[in-house]
Amino acid sequence: MLRFGHISICIFISIVLCGVVFGAERFPPPDFDESGHELPSTDYITNITPRHTIYNYLDVAVLVAALSLSSWFVLKKRSRRSVFILMVFSLVYFGFWRKGCICPIGAIQNFSLSIFDHNYALSVTAILFLILPLIFTLFFGRTFCAGVCPLGAIQDLVVLRPIKVPSWLESSLRLFAYIYLAAAILFAATGSAFIICRYDLFISFFRLSGHLNMLILGCCFLVIGMFVARPYCRFICPYGVILRQLSRLSKWKVTITPDDCIKCKLCEDSCPFGAITKPTVEWPQIGYTKSRKLLALLILLLPVLIFLGGFGGSSLNRSWSRMHATVRLAERIYLENQGLLSETTDASSAFRATGEPIEDLYDQASVIRKQFKFGGWLLGSFIGLVAGLKLIIPSIRRQRTDFQADSASCLACGRCFKYCPKEQVRLKSLSEKQEIADDDKI
Amino acid sequence: MVKLSGITKSEVLVGLLVAVSVGIGVVALVLFDTTGGKGSGLDKDFIYDIGDKVKIDPNLIFYTESSVPIVTGFKKSHAIAIDANGTIYAAGDKAVRLFESSGNSLGEIQLDSNPRCITVSKDGNIYIGMKNHVLVYDANKKHLASWPHLNSDAVLTSIAVLKNDIFVADAGNRIVLRYDTNGKLLSRIGGKDNDRNIPGFVIPSPYFDLAIADDGLLRVVNPGRHRIEAYTFDGDLEFWWGIYSPNIEGFCGCCNPVNFVILEDGSFVTAEKGLVRVKVYDIDGNFTAVVAGPEQLVKSHEAEICQIPANCQAGGFDLAVDNKQQILILDTIKNVIRTFAKTR
Numbered sequence: 001m002l003r004f005g006h007i008s009i010c011i012f013i014s015i016v017l018c019g020v021v022f023g024a025e026r027f028p029p030p031d032f033d034e035s036g037h038e039l040p041s042t043d044y045i046t047n048i049t050p051r052h053t054i055y056n057y058l059d060v061a062v063l064v065a066a067l068s069l070s071s072w073f074v075l076k077k078r079s080r081r082s083v084f085i086l087m088v089f090s091l092v093y094f095g096f097w098r099k100g101c102i103c104p105i106g107a108i109q110n111f112s113l114s115i116f117d118h119n120y121a122l123s124v125t126a127i128l129f130l131i132l133p134l135i136f137t138l139f140f141g142r143t144f145c146a147g148v149c150p151l152g153a154i155q156d157l158v159v160l161r162p163i164k165v166p167s168w169l170e171s172s173l174r175l176f177a178y179i180y181l182a183a184a185i186l187f188a189a190t191g192s193a194f195i196i197c198r199y200d201l202f203i204s205f206f207r208l209s210g211h212l213n214m215l216i217l218g219c220c221f222l223v224i225g226m227f228v229a230r231p232y233c234r235f236i237c238p239y240g241v242i243l244r245q246l247s248r249l250s251k252w253k254v255t256i257t258p259d260d261c262i263k264c265k266l267c268e269d270s271c272p273f274g275a276i277t278k279p280t281v282e283w284p285q286i287g288y289t290k291s292r293k294l295l296a297l298l299i300l301l302l303p304v305l306i307f308l309g310g311f312g313g314s315s316l317n318r319s320w321s322r323m324h325a326t327v328r329l330a331e332r333i334y335l336e337n338q339g340l341l342s343e344t345t346d347a348s349s350a351f352r353a354t355g356e357p358i359e360d361l362y363d364q365a366s367v368i369r370k371q372f373k374f375g376g377w378l379l380g381s382f383i384g385l386v387a388g389l390k391l392i393i394p395s396i397r398r399q400r401t402d403f404q405a406d407s408a409s410c411l412a413c414g415r416c417f418k419y420c421p422k423e424q425v426r427l428k429s430l431s432e433k434q435e436i437a438d439d440d441k442i
Numbered sequence: 443m444v445k446l447s448g449i450t451k452s453e454v455l456v457g458l459l460v461a462v463s464v465g466i467g468v469v470a471l472v473l474f475d476t477t478g479g480k481g482s483g484l485d486k487d488f489i490y491d492i493g494d495k496v497k498i499d500p501n502l503i504f505y506t507e508s509s510v511p512i513v514t515g516f517k518k519s520h521a522i523a524i525d526a527n528g529t530i531y532a533a534g535d536k537a538v539r540l541f542e543s544s545g546n547s548l549g550e551i552q553l554d555s556n557p558r559c560i561t562v563s564k565d566g567n568i569y570i571g572m573k574n575h576v577l578v579y580d581a582n583k584k585h586l587a588s589w590p591h592l593n594s595d596a597v598l599t600s601i602a603v604l605k606n607d608i609f610v611a612d613a614g615n616r617i618v619l620r621y622d623t624n625g626k627l628l629s630r631i632g633g634k635d636n637d638r639n640i641p642g643f644v645i646p647s648p649y650f651d652l653a654i655a656d657d658g659l660l661r662v663v664n665p666g667r668h669r670i671e672a673y674t675f676d677g678d679l680e681f682w683w684g685i686y687s688p689n690i691e692g693f694c695g696c697c698n699p700v701n702f703v704i705l706e707d708g709s710f711v712t713a714e715k716g717l718v719r720v721k722v723y724d725i726d727g728n729f730t731a732v733v734a735g736p737e738q739l740v741k742s743h744e745a746e747i748c749q750i751p752a753n754c755q756a757g758g759f760d761l762a763v764d765n766k767q768q769i770l771i772l773d774t775i776k777n778v779i780r781t782f783a784k785t786r
Binding site: 161193198199217325 | 464470474475
């Protein structure tokens with residue numbers, strides 16, 4: 001109850017601090033000719049001044065240090081407390097101090113745009129922020145999610161009373177993340193928008209400013225996160241999609257027990273993210289045969305889903321292409337010229353003032369639409385593939401003998417360690433060794 | 443824990459809370475204006491549009507321009523004063539220039555820096571407020587005295603004299619200074635003082651005017667509070683008038699009125715910046731007439747003024763009144779002196 005109160009107060013204060021969004025400009029503003037004071041720019045909310053280069057390298061150094069520490073805390077020290085402290089630091093540094101930008105999640109878009117637009121220069125910092133967590137994940141699992149990601153940290157702090165999400169629902173909701181990833185790449189690659197940044201749920205908290213709707217959405221996620229732990233990480237995060245796949249291949253994986261699993265079941269419900277898998281049981285022969293038939297059917301269904309996804313994605317090219325400013329402008333100009341809209345917008349007036357031929361604008365919009373048509377095929381096919389695989393994978397029998405942390409879903413938070421009796425033995429042994437060492441010194 | 447068909451009450455509550463949060467989140471997401479096409483979402487009271495305030499009802503305008511504007515020749519003018527003989531004093535680029543009412547030049551006083559304010563006593567002495575000190579000249583433009591410098595924060599914006607008392611408005615320090623004729627500081631007036639029920643001056647911009655009325659009280663603009671306050675020479679706050687409103691009867695913006703002058707009958711003529719208006723209020727502070735509005739003062743027959751905040755800085759017009767009760771307006775944008783006479 002006390003923690004609930006603290007969380008409520010934190011949310012309330014955050015909302016109050018973000019109250020500047022309600023500010024209104026007063027006419028006329030004061031002038032400061034005599035004092036030399038310069039009025040701050042009104043676009044400071046959207047235009048973040050570039051930081052000094054040295055700070056960018058410092059950020060990379062801090063990222064490497066945080067990833068290293070997180071990996072060490074999780075895999076070697078096996079200390080939830082250390083991970084928690086690191087997580088709070090990362091929240092303060094990468095979240096509130098660095099204002100959440102640039103983050104590895106958003107860097108996906110920078111990387112995508114740089115591939116398709118040769119005029120777009122990708123900074124070294126953006127590359128390193130994108131790649132370093134991936135490299136660490138390949139070796140140590142999702143230790144980035146555990147103690148370095150500020151978005152994960154802010155959600156982890158509010159986990160109050162986590163409920164277990166049914167596996168079918170968990171798997172279904174996770175499809176959002178794949179859609180989000182594909183859409184983010186498509187919109188970035190076409191130069192339309194960086195939707196991961198635009199819909200960043202927690203940036204309003206980090207910057208103490210932002211759009212009211214996003215602030216509300218962020219608050220909703222935090223409220224949900226009290227009971228459904230880290231909902232953004234599990235169901236939305238596009239970067240998490242990549243990390244999930246890489247962590248399956250990781251060289252060193254997080255283990256619940258430091259020794260052999262004794263199947264005591266004490267850890268069974270310890271994971272708020274539902275990332276602990278149970279030992280499998282023998283499949284009955286009848287069920288096995290039935291499952292094989294189902295699997296065959298689903299495999300046959302896979303190309304159909306891919307085609308349907310691709311077709312659906314391509315069909316939506318008109319809607320998706322409106323995310324691009326040029327297409328929006330072309331449609332606006334067209335409607336105005338047809339007399340279907342009587343009023344002009346700032347954008348349409350500005351375009352007309354340039355004197356550029358409208359046909360050129362239409363041509364540009366047409367090219368962008370074609371890009372979306374092709375991109376829509378790829379996006380839809382990808383989503384169809386993922387959806388098909390999500391149906392197929394549960395039908396594949398896998399043998400597990402121990403209680404294990406699912407390497408893909410495990411966020412390496414370390415909560416489960418203390419539930420393992422073998423871990424308690426290890427800690428006691430360590431403590432005794434330390435005492436003996438101290439005695440020897442004396 | 444009370445169970446309802448295998449589900450505890452707390453689980454129901456959690457479910458409801460999650461469902462409500464999801465609902466609110468979805469609504470927030472759907473209504474999120476990604477392209478900015480929906481505008482700010484604020485109601486019309488917050489729209490930065492002063493178009494309807496620029497146009498003033500002609501029935502309220504009691505004055506018309508009565509003579510050709512006097513060109514001061516300044517690039518940046520600041521203040522105007524008029525003496526008992528009708529000589530006009532305009533303060534601008536490192537000088538004070540003297541004019542007849544017809545516009546003929548009567549010479550100038552050269553200064554080392556830009557003057558901020560000016561007044562002329564009945565005996566003809568000219569008091570010029572510089573940034574942080576006062577210079578005194580006689581009627582023959584001979585330098586008489588230079589008073590001690592105030593601190594570096596001082597920004598003198600107005601000066602008034604009555605017999606042996608000289609009052610100087612210091613916008614930088616938000617205080618009125620009372621001097622004797624020798625430049626000796628006698629007292630400070632208007633500083634925040636809870637015991638004397640004085641709220642203090644709110645001065646966001648370097649506009650802070652004062653004048654002495656015939657009732658023997660000092661009138662000081664408190665621009666941030668959009669009112670004119672009456673003080674005794676001893677610094678007691680007696681009363682005030684003025685309301686905040688963008689409508690014709692009030693003062694709007696961060697800080698208005700910027701300047702004022704008192705007519706023979708005790709009425710007040712006020713000048714506002716931003717939405718540039720010169721208006722008349724009776725002795726009790728009731729709005730009575732308009733001398734000139736934005737259409738007359740800024741751009742003839744064009745309502746387009748101050749469309750962006752940076753343009754709103756201009757228009758801190760200064761005022762003076764001559765023996766015929768004509769109102770002289772120092773147009774600090776065009777750097778001319780315009781004369782308006784009452785016609786109704």
